[in-house]
Amino acid sequence: MTFPILGSKTITDRVFCSWIRCKRKAWLDLNQNSKERIWSAHRALQLDHQHKSLSEFLSEKPRRGLSALQEGAAEVIGMRLKGITPLGLDIEAHPPLLKKIKGKSNWGDFLYVPVAIKQGQRLTRENRLSLALWGYLLEQFQKVQVQYGLVISTGKNGLEVQKIAFTKKIKAELFEALKKFQKDLSKEDQPGLTSDRKKCTLCSWKNYCDQKAAQEGDLSEVNGIGAKRKNILQEIGIQNLNELASTSEDYLRSKLSAYGTNHENIASQLIRQAKVQRDLSPEKLTPNMVLPELISAKGVLIYDIESDPDARHEFLHGFIFIKRKENGEWSVKDSEYQPILNLNKKSESLAWKKIKNKLNSFSDFPILHYGETELLSISQLGKNQGENVEEVKKIISNFIDIHSRLKEGWLLPVHSYSLKVVAKWLNFNWNQKDANGAQALLWWRQSQKLKAGGEAAKKLKSILRYNHDDCIATWKIAEWIINNN
Ligand code: SF4
Known part of the structure; x- marks a missing residue:
């Protein structure tokens, strides 16, 4: 099924992963002029890591495509899985690798499980849900339940392989996420910037969003304001850099005291930083020499x-x-x-x-x-x-x-x-x-x-x-x- 606002655009697992990272990113991926994107060395490093992890994991040269699956190849790359979400959205996925295991499927005495590649120590929500999505689509494809997927990663301790069971809980999390994903994609307007601007460092829309943040005086532009603090400031009615710069110190301190002393104690510094950024004028914090x-x-x-x-x-x-x-x-x-x-x-x-x-x-x-x-x-x-x-x-x-x-x-x-x-x-x-x-x-x-x-x-x-x-x-x-x- 297609949704009116999405028109003929193909919804892929990549857009879903973008959405997990930042709702705005998924929307921009689908709707914004791709010329506004920038090439990022982070993406190239990520691909390099994926390639390295796969090379260490593969037991033999992998085969490609549907015929390889039907013939029971040990490892298959380049598969395009098409299916529909529980709410009827057509979706297409490209898992990096499918691995054959024992069992029964419509092809014989074997079936396939998806393999995801993670970077770093932590298993992220993106790793978990993309793996679950591939498992879900693979079930539709090979007509048999997929019980688990594998997550691989190579690092200083060599290759690590983790088995992730597709429990009821993880499936419920996937379906809930897909529901929200569809709802967000159906919106006409660009979602706002992510609260956690640290994510932007790795994003191909960074320049585009940085410009917007600067134009709008987004609170995340103020040094010292991360995702949590931005939400708190918005809750107490301060929406942008100029409003913060014009707030009285006593007022902000009294409001922030409800959120803990670490927020309360930083009230003065936040206002001064916002003023410095608004007025484009540095301020010295100490009467002493900084580099005596x-x-x-x-x-x-x-x-x-x-x-x-x-x-x-x-x-x-x-x-x-x-x-x-x-x-x-x-x-x-x-x-x-x-x-x-x-x-x-x-x-x-x-x-x-x-x-x-x-x-x-x-x-x-x-x-x-x-x-x-x-x-x-x-x-x-x-x-x-x-x-x-x-x-x-x-x-x-x-x-x-x-x-x-x-x-x-x-x-x-x-x-x-x-x-x-x-x-x-x-x-x-x-x-x-x-x-x-x-x-x-x-x-x-x-x-x-x-x-x-x-x-x-x-x-x-x-x-x-x-x-x-x-x-x-x-x-x-x-x-x-x-x-x-
Ligand atoms: S640059 Fe930041 S706000 Fe913009 S799409 Fe990327 S992650 Fe989201």
Whole structure:
């Protein structure tokens, strides 16, 4: 059955998964001009992970299509399952893999169960419900009940396979979700932005929605407001950034006290942050200097790491030393980028020696980094390499986290205090357009699959260029703090 508003559009399991993540995303997938979407390195990383997990799981080369199912192939890819939901909506699904198990179906003494691939440790609602949907459609297709599905994932502990039973509870959850899904898709207007804007980082509609959020002064644009706090503010009648900026502190504190002291205590900060964003004017939070260590420093070492979080592997440690001239100016132009590559875990002890030597040779200078990664990484690397605890403490004693100093000392007219957002606010541009951490990770993973030289070298060069820019961006922020100390 088709629904008038949906017309001839094909409703797929992908749209259903989009809806589970964000109702607006499903609506945009179906109705918005796809030119507004952006390519995201996160999606490419996800596909790469799926491919890796499948390769490890497959017992033989999988076969493709309906004839493979009818002949009882062990594993089948590329199947398109068509069926109807309990409320009569036509839906089409493309499970990544169907696996043969013992049993009876309309094809013989075997049947198939669906296989889903999860990323990360947690089994998400999206994993669970898409698997249940495939099981439900597969039942219509092979005319036999499907009792369970499999969820596979490869990570630092190798391949993990989880069996998910299609219980009454999970089926009821699926049918309820499909009912709401159909109702939402039938709406004429775009649903609002998701309350949890963290989800937007991975979404192909990010730019489109960011523009809308900024235009409308959505509360989620205010730094410090996540999904829960946005709902609370709306409940007490504050609908957007301007309204929050104009609210009196006493009023907000008294209203937020009903939701707990952690909300009450942040009332003043929320209003001040909203004002700073509305007026586009930074506000200093302390009469003290934010970076006093740099007043008499003769130079600074900037440090930035690139890593593969799934493999817990920091593959690049990048450094730039910026010297201070006699006249007090910082000679950024003459600074030299000094990368240390840690190509694989086996060479970690050699990389550690180089990193330790580098940091020790700059022990008279402040070492600036953005966020806690570098500090945690050096502590962990030292521990892994059996380094003396006091020695590690000495190495990190002159580390300065620019991100935490900035947050303690300033409110800026930005929706996020990430390196990218703050540096862009200071008009710093990365040399490689749209480069980000996910893109660097993708380059890294791609380079690992290529033969040394040629394309692999090009990818490594791009990573180094990106890391170099991250170091300079860190410096730009530190420099702004010094100039406004
Ligand atoms: S960018 Fe965010 S709000 Fe927009 S569709 Fe994606 S997840 Fe939803």
